[in-house]
Amino acid sequence: MIRSKTSLAAKSLLAWLRLTNRKRTYAELDRFRRSIESSQAKGDRGPIRSIRRRFDVQRSEVDGRPCYTIRPPGGGDGKRVLYFHGGAYVHQIQHDHWRFFGRLIDRTGCAVTVPIYPLAPEHQCPETTAFVRRAYDVFSAGAGPEEQIVMGDSAGAGIALALTKALRDEGSPVPKETVLLSPWLDLTMTHPAQPALDRRDPYLALTGLNEAARLYSGRLPRTDPRLSPLSGDLSGLGALSVYIGTKDVLLSDARRLRTLCTEQGVPLSYHEYEGMIHAWMLASIPEARLALEEIAHLVDRSLVKTV
Numbered sequence: 001m002i003r004s005k006t007s008l009a010a011k012s013l014l015a016w017l018r019l020t021n022r023k024r025t026y027a028e029l030d031r032f033r034r035s036i037e038s039s040q041a042k043g044d045r046g047p048i049r050s051i052r053r054r055f056d057v058q059r060s061e062v063d064g065r066p067c068y069t070i071r072p073p074g075g076g077d078g079k080r081v082l083y084f085h086g087g088a089y090v091h092q093i094q095h096d097h098w099r100f101f102g103r104l105i106d107r108t109g110c111a112v113t114v115p116i117y118p119l120a121p122e123h124q125c126p127e128t129t130a131f132v133r134r135a136y137d138v139f140s141a142g143a144g145p146e147e148q149i150v151m152g153d154s155a156g157a158g159i160a161l162a163l164t165k166a167l168r169d170e171g172s173p174v175p176k177e178t179v180l181l182s183p184w185l186d187l188t189m190t191h192p193a194q195p196a197l198d199r200r201d202p203y204l205a206l207t208g209l210n211e212a213a214r215l216y217s218g219r220l221p222r223t224d225p226r227l228s229p230l231s232g233d234l235s236g237l238g239a240l241s242v243y244i245g246t247k248d249v250l251l252s253d254a255r256r257l258r259t260l261c262t263e264q265g266v267p268l269s270y271h272e273y274e275g276m277i278h279a280w281m282l283a284s285i286p287e288a289r290l291a292l293e294e295i296a297h298l299v300d301r302s303l304v305k306t307v
Contacts, residue, residue, distance in 0.1 A: 006275035007286040014247070014277065017202040026208030033211070036121075039091040044116055048098045055105060062115060062135045069139075070101055071111045079110035079299055080147055082139055082175075084132070086154025086182070086279055088212035089120045096282040097153075100292075107296040110149075113139045117159070124218035129226045132163055145173035145238070149299055153279050154250075155212075157183030162229040164237050174238045177298050181243050182279045183257075184250050185230035187213040187222040191252040201249040204278050209249070230257055234266045241269040241298055243291055245276025269298075 017023070025035050044066050047057050056071040083101065085093040093116065101112045115135040118128050140148055152160035157180040164178045189210050198206050217227050225232055230253060234240075240261065244254035254272070261268040271294060273280065273287055281291040 009285040010275060010280070010287055013280075013283060013285060014202055014275070017277065023202055023205055026203070027205035029207055029211060032208040036090045039087070040119060042092055044092070047101075048095050051098045051102050054102065060138075062138050063131055065116055065118065065131060067113060067115045067135060067139070069111055069113045070105060072105050072109055075111075078147065079108060079149070080139070080143060081110050081112045081149045081151055081299060082136060083112055083114050084117065084150075084152035084156030084159040085114065086152065086156045086184075087119075088184070088209060089128070089155045089216040090212050092119070094282075096279075099284075100282045103292055104296065104299070107292060108299045110299050115139075120212070120216040120218075125216055125220055125224070125226050126218075128159070128216075129162065129166075132159055133166065136163060136167075146176045148175035149177040149179065150175045151177075151179040151181070151295075152183075153181035153282065155184050155216075157181055158185050158187075158227075158229060161185060161237075162226050165225060165229050165232070168236045174236065177239045177241065177301075178237060179241045179243075179295060179298055180254075180257075181281055181295075182245065182248055182250060183242060183253060184209075185253040185257060186228045187217060188228060189213060189222075191256070193252040194249055197249045197251055200247050202247065202277060204249045206249065230260070234261055234264050237266070239269070239298070240266070241271070241295075243271045243273070243281055243295070245273045245278065245280050247275060248278040250278065 025031055046059065047068055047070060051057065051070060056073060058069045060067050085097050105112060117131055150160045150164060160178055161180060164174050167174045189206055194206060213222060220227060222228060242254050242257060244251055258268060258270045276287055281288045
């Protein structure tokens with residue numbers, strides 16, 4: 001499905017990004033490295049005040065790292081979303097993520113669990129992947145795969161798909177739904193379309209993404225499926241859904257996933273929004289509200305039991 005109409009609010013957001021030159025954070029290496037230091041210096045602050053005020057927030061730990069489960073008052077209806085936040089594997093979770101979770105809970109009555117996974121450069125892919133697997137085991141305990149929705153944006157979407165593929169490969173049940181928002185699925189960053197996409201993208205840039213990929217991959221080749229889950233067999237992964245915008249340097253990843261799914265006969269719910277930037281579904285614009293309704297449908301259609 002391709003959405004072609006761009007709202008005035010979205011055009012204003014694009015204009016603001018260009019006016020303030022937000023792309024410099026990813027386009028200039030020194031600035032990108034400073035952004036990593038600044039983001040990680042803030043540490044874990046947990047959900048923002050408005051989320052704590054309106055919802056039931058429970059903090060737990062996996063391997064000594066915080067994980068937050070957010071439920072509607074009264075506990076919700078049993079649907080569970082395990083969400084991995086974006087940030088190029090180097091940036092902390094942002095306020096927009098928490099606001100998105102609040103809107104999703106309001107719309108669906110689900111519970112959202114957010115593991116705060118370890119970030120590069122201090123932590124690299126093998127450690128992060130192992131933590132993600134243990135977090136999944138902890139938060140899926142007592143629930144069948146038909147009750148599980150795994151979701152993420154950007155780097156978190158790459159984590160989500162890598163997790164689902166790992167579960168399949170080891171013969172474990174996979175989640176009913178895997179939902180990928182502006183996914184970063186190939187850390188090699190070698191697709192020939194990406195330089196042209198870089199010029200259109202007002203936010204991300206190949207310079208910063210390649211640095212983040214270097215920091216996160218460490219000694220692993222970037223083709224490792226834990227880093228680049230786009231390649232290989234895509235069958236047996238449950239329901240897959242992708243949301244992407246055309247002004248996102250990662251558009252080529254999403255389109256390649258669509259092509260591979262078609263070639264392999266794998267069903268994919270594909271949603272491409274004309275003129276949208278990276279992770280636009282977290283913003284306060286009409287297109288984000290439309291995407292939320294579609295994402296909520298994916299959560300609602302999961303089979304649930306009352307808990």
